[in-house]
Amino acid sequence: MPRAAIIVNPLKMPERDRHRADVTAELARYGWDEPLWFETTAEDPGVGMTKRALAEEADLVFAAGGDGTVRACAEALMGTGVPLALLCGGTGNLLARNLDIPIELPDAIRVGVLGGTTPVDVGVMEGTPFVVMAGLGLDAAMARGTGSEAKRSLGWLAYAGTLLRHLRDRPFRVTLHVDGRPQPRCRARMVLVGNVGRLQGGMSLLPDAQPSDGLLDVVVLGPRTPMDWLRVLGRLVTRSRGEGAGTRRYVASRLRIEVDPPTPYECDGDPVGSARVLTVEIKPGALSLRTPGGEEG
Incomplete structure (x- = not known):
């Protein structure tokens, strides 16, 4: 058996x-x-x-x-x-x-x-694997600042209070090297690297992310004004692929992230630490996952 x-x-x-x-x-x-x-x-x-x-x-x-x-x-x-x-x-x-x-x-x-067995990519940020998303800045602050008891009683809405407390955090400077190619330096509130892109409630920060394409989808958010934040929220709700209003998007198999000052980061919602330089890479098809499809009997 x-x-x-x-x-x-x-x-x-x-x-x-x-x-x-x-x-x-x-x-x-x-x-x-x-x-x-x-x-x-x-x-x-x-x-x-x-x-x-x-x-x-x-x-x-x-x-x-x-x-x-x-x-x-x-x-x-x-x-x-x-x-x-x-x-x-x-x-x-x-x-x-x-x-x-x-x-x-x-x-x-x-x-x-x-169910069927699907080969799923695994991302690795500074040696820590992730299958959903890894992020630094505001995303990591929410992961670190939201307690287990709040999540048990409020569900994903528990993150809202933490988000509001950190909206006034100072932005950090970031330079991305996408598959070895340096990108223009910018100020950001959050950098998110995803293997999948859909969040709770059907919202999506990474609408093109696919778990088995051998690529990582990246979004850099640096809204400066309340109106910029409203535009970001609108893109979440509508699953827009657009840029602008402090939003930049990239696709990579390997990523180097340089930030100043050192910034906290997380993998799949678990706080890991703080760093000034982070490397991220994808391991294509490294995980066998049971998914709907192919059921018998």
């Missing part, structure tokens, strides 16, 4: 016993053995647990948590060929939303065991 491993973030799945029973029952419906079960910790968000699952020869790994749990599982699974499936339990669930992976447990299990 095939066997799955469940890498679960206990903070995202508070009713753990019931959740475990439901997952086990759903897998049994498809003839799968009782799953291996690993809980993440504050010290290890899932990388070590996923490596243990690989050592025990799991046929499939489910990431049961938010985008941070997915990122950690993907880091351990890169290049192994063992597929990753998603059991969403976080605030954003952005990889699932971008690939139309269902949120409800029975449907998510079905996609995990019967």
